[in-house]
Amino acid sequence: MNMKLETIETDVLVIGAGPAGSTAAKHAAMGGAEVLLVDKKSEIGTPKRCAEGVSKNGLEKLGIKPSHRWIAAEMDRVRLVSPSGIDVWLNQENVHLPETGYNLERKVFDKHMAMDAARAGSQIMVKTLAKELTLKDDYVLVKAESMGNHIEIKSKIVIGADGPESRVGRWAGLKSTSKPKNMESGVQFEMVGVELEDTRAVEFYFGSVAPGGYAWIFPKGDDIANVGLGIINSMTSKNAYHHLLDFVRECKATQKAVSVEFNVGGIPVGGPLNEFVTDNVMLVGDAAGQVNPLTGGGIISGMQAGLIAGEVAANAINEGNCSLENLKEYETRWVEENSLSFQKYLKAKEYLLSLSNEELDSIARAFQGSDFERIGPMELLGKLVKVSPKAMVKLGKIF
Amino acid sequence: MIISEFCMYCGECAGVCPRNLIEVGENTLKFGQKPCKNCQICIQVCPVSALEVEG
Ligand SMILES: Cc1cc2nc3c(=O)[nH]c(=O)nc-3n(C[C@H](O)[C@H](O)[C@H](O)COP(=O)(O)OP(=O)(O)OC[C@H]3O[C@@H](n4cnc5c(N)ncnc54)[C@H](O)[C@@H]3O)c2cc1C
Numbered sequence: 367m368n369m370k371l372e373t374i375e376t377d378v379l380v381i382g383a384g385p386a387g388s389t390a391a392k393h394a395a396m397g398g399a400e401v402l403l404v405d406k407k408s409e410i411g412t413p414k415r416c417a418e419g420v421s422k423n424g425l426e427k428l429g430i431k432p433s434h435r436w437i438a439a440e441m442d443r444v445r446l447v448s449p450s451g452i453d454v455w456l457n458q459e460n461v462h463l464p465e466t467g468y469n470l471e472r473k474v475f476d477k478h479m480a481m482d483a484a485r486a487g488s489q490i491m492v493k494t495l496a497k498e499l500t501l502k503d504d505y506v507l508v509k510a511e512s513m514g515n516h517i518e519i520k521s522k523i524v525i526g527a528d529g530p531e532s533r534v535g536r537w538a539g540l541k542s543t544s545k546p547k548n549m550e551s552g553v554q555f556e557m558v559g560v561e562l563e564d565t566r567a568v569e570f571y572f573g574s575v576a577p578g579g580y581a582w583i584f585p586k587g588d589d590i591a592n593v594g595l596g597i598i599n600s601m602t603s604k605n606a607y608h609h610l611l612d613f614v615r616e617c618k619a620t621q622k623a624v625s626v627e628f629n630v631g632g633i634p635v636g637g638p639l640n641e642f643v644t645d646n647v648m649l650v651g652d653a654a655g656q657v658n659p660l661t662g663g664g665i666i667s668g669m670q671a672g673l674i675a676g677e678v679a680a681n682a683i684n685e686g687n688c689s690l691e692n693l694k695e696y697e698t699r700w701v702e703e704n705s706l707s708f709q710k711y712l713k714a715k716e717y718l719l720s721l722s723n724e725e726l727d728s729i730a731r732a733f734q735g736s737d738f739e740r741i742g743p744m745e746l747l748g749k750l751v752k753v754s755p756k757a758m759v760k761l762g763k764i765f
Numbered sequence: 766m767i768i769s770e771f772c773m774y775c776g777e778c779a780g781v782c783p784r785n786l787i788e789v790g791e792n793t794l795k796f797g798q799k800p801c802k803n804c805q806i807c808i809q810v811c812p813v814s815a816l817e818v819e820g
Binding site: 415544628 | 775780783789791806813
């Protein structure tokens with residue numbers, strides 16, 4: 367890298383060292399490009415904005431070996447809880463459960479993903495905030511502030527991995543502003559003294575506890591768990607924090623729990639942007655809306671995007687052509703891999719949000735004690751439609 | 766905009782600002798130069814209600 371006092375030049379600049387950005391930096395560097403990864407944080411991964419659940423095969427597909435350094439606990443069950451407390455249990459072996467497998471220690475995980483990027487050859491600058499971006503003829507100029515120093519970074523490609531607060535896309539002319547109805551407010555306590563039904567089960571609570579979303583308990587080993595919820599603000603008069611206080615006060619599992627950490631974050635749940643690539647610029651992760659609209663999970667899908675974007679960036683650098691035409695391959699590949707399942711999750715979410723507390727209770731009652739091993743998808747739908755006829759219209763197509 | 770000291774710098778407000786005016790640093794929140802149209806979307810989405818209009 368050609369470092370003058372205040373101007374840095376590089377092939378690829380990645381803005382944001384979350385899971386999506388670090389994965390992009392790693393794969394761009396592996397492909398032979400000169401890469402700089404910047405993050406405004408002084409410690410990558412901290413504070414976390416996450417309940418920390420990921421699927422095992424998601425990580426496996428990305429070629430990431432599980433490490434005891436960043437896995438807090440393993441999960442193989444899901445407990446779904448209706449408003450009046452009726453629960454339905456699902457097992458990992460019988461049902462494909464997104465975002466279930468490992469509960470991570472994100473602060474450590476994110477840092478390790480950045481280390482992998484560095485090992486692949488990427489440079490990293492922490493405490494470096496991107497403040498402005500201008501598209502030039504054949505490069506991108508980014509103004510940034512690094513520990514009080516104003517610097518300019520000239521790169522051939524910028525990968526915007528700047529999370530739910532993303533500004534990079536809009537600087538580059540992409541329509542990436544989240545509508546408030548598509549932005550969930552997530553709040554969470556990490557707690558100790560949580561009395562769990564099963565330390566290997568993630569729990570989801572539905573209904574008016576979390577208007578527009580759901581509440582969760584994600585265990586992290588022993589009596590520790592992330593206890594949080596996501597809401598859509600226009601669907602309630604209380605803020606997310608107050609909903610969380612109510613939930614923790616009412617929930618059986620948290621009667622004796624004490625919080626040691628408070629986490630906050632926006633979750634873009636409107637589905638991926640229509641366009642997340644333009645000349646010299648690609649968006650990955652939350653910045654591109656690559657979050658499962660049903661669960662709010664975005665670690666794996668963002669990392670998948672990072673992998674593809676990194677590879678495509680390295681190729682474009684090798685070919686000397688960083689135009690939209692050449693970068694578009696990233697968008698096409700990501701959409702091919704994900705758009706079908708995202709459409710299903712969007713439909714399922716619309717249906718879920720249309721249900722009242724009473725409807726949720728009667729569905730839970732119908733499925734309580736069900737042996738999901740023996741129920742095929744059509745039988746499942748049939749059973750659901752009996753108690754909730756509108757499921758036919760809302761969900762029929764996705765089964 | 767009045768920013769309370771309990772702002773968590775999570776950046777949700779920045780993601781929804783239709784004019785892309787909000788800069789979220791590690792421990793700073795700044796509203797940019799372009800005129801704010803006072804749509805107050807940032808105030809509505811804040812998970813901890815840390816934003817308030819001046820005056
Ligand atoms: C409460 C909550 C619970 C969640 N639970 C889960 C879960 O259980 N499982 C799951 O898969 N997902 C979950 N998610 C979503 C998940 O956290 C995100 O999808 C994931 O972090 C996205 O990764 P990313 O790399 O795109 O962005 P981020 O992880 O948000 O990283 C973006 C990075 O960019 C940096 N940055 C931003 N702007 C700039 C700038 N201008 N200059 C320099 N750096 C900048 C930030 O500091 C940050 O480090 C949850 C989210 C929330 C809020």
